[in-house]
Amino acid sequence: MGLAGVRIVLVEPAGPMNVGSIARVMKNFGLHQLVIVNPQCDRLSMEAMKMAVHAKEILESAVVVETLPAALQGCVRVIATTGRVSSWDIPLENPRTALPWLLAEPEKPVALVFGREDRGLSNEELNYAQRFVTIPSNKNYQSLNLATAVAICCYEMAQFIEQPEAQPTLATEIAPWEMREAYYQELEALLLQIGYLYPHTAASRMEKFRQLYNRTQLQTTEVAMLRGILRQVEWALKNARDRENCDS
Structure with a gap:
């Protein structure tokens, strides 16, 4: 090493x-x-x-x-x-x-x-x-x-x-920095969309999410899974809006 x-x-x-x-x-x-x-x-x-x-x-x-x-x-x-x-x-x-x-x-x-x-x-x-x-x-x-x-x-x-x-005998495969950052950006956008975050407080609330995830030392497969969940939620929200538009 x-x-x-x-x-x-x-x-x-x-x-x-x-x-x-x-x-x-x-x-x-x-x-x-x-x-x-x-x-x-x-x-x-x-x-x-x-x-x-x-x-x-x-x-x-x-x-x-x-x-x-x-x-x-x-x-x-x-x-x-x-x-x-x-x-x-x-x-x-x-x-x-x-x-x-x-x-x-x-x-x-x-x-x-x-x-x-x-x-x-x-x-x-x-x-x-x-x-x-x-x-x-x-x-x-x-x-x-x-x-x-x-x-x-x-x-x-x-x-x-x-x-x-x-020296450590076992190293976990931690997700690359840019992969984690992409997840944080997607999470913030979704939370703003559903009203969990507000623009004027989003930065401070996202700091808490970052601290939480950093403590877990997310691995590549785990970040991929979390991003998949976000995309599925976004897909479900879009479908719900499309159905509402069709019904109206």
Whole structure:
């Protein structure tokens, strides 16, 4: 089991020195896939290259995308890093206990997502992850530098793969990220159609559904079954409307 399939995803990083330092620490621990969402700095600037030292190729080969969903295409497991989320009923885990889950399917692409230096990830962006990591720090000063946070997580993953006895013996085939997202979109549309959701509260209610499903770690066959149920309900609703129109 290696780290080759792990994507380090940075959302709107603003500091070129941070980005360069992240490239360096990625190479230190054997990671090579850097994806940057809507960067607010030049990853190829002199500052970034200077901090990358001998990891300049990671900056040069980094994939730049406009949105977080674009960065997560193809991933089967996604962990987001965050601070305290007081408004969410979600568990925040320690990197040492959560990150091994990210590596349970070594042949599949996975992502570890880091937010902005000043405000982290939004609730909407957190919605795209299945699990959430926070790095414990002194309560008097809990804000960690972005590059430091990446370094801690990379170290924990590297330590884990060097301990074969600690690695999982059975990995579940979790549904790909885009398959889960398609289901969430279809579910929201149907719930709006039948009046269970209202447009002004749909986002907050769907957050609860996402949290519920993320806890179950949906497999591909299970998502396919759930999507089949939605389509059958949509078919039944359409037939009922057609019969009403014919009767009238």
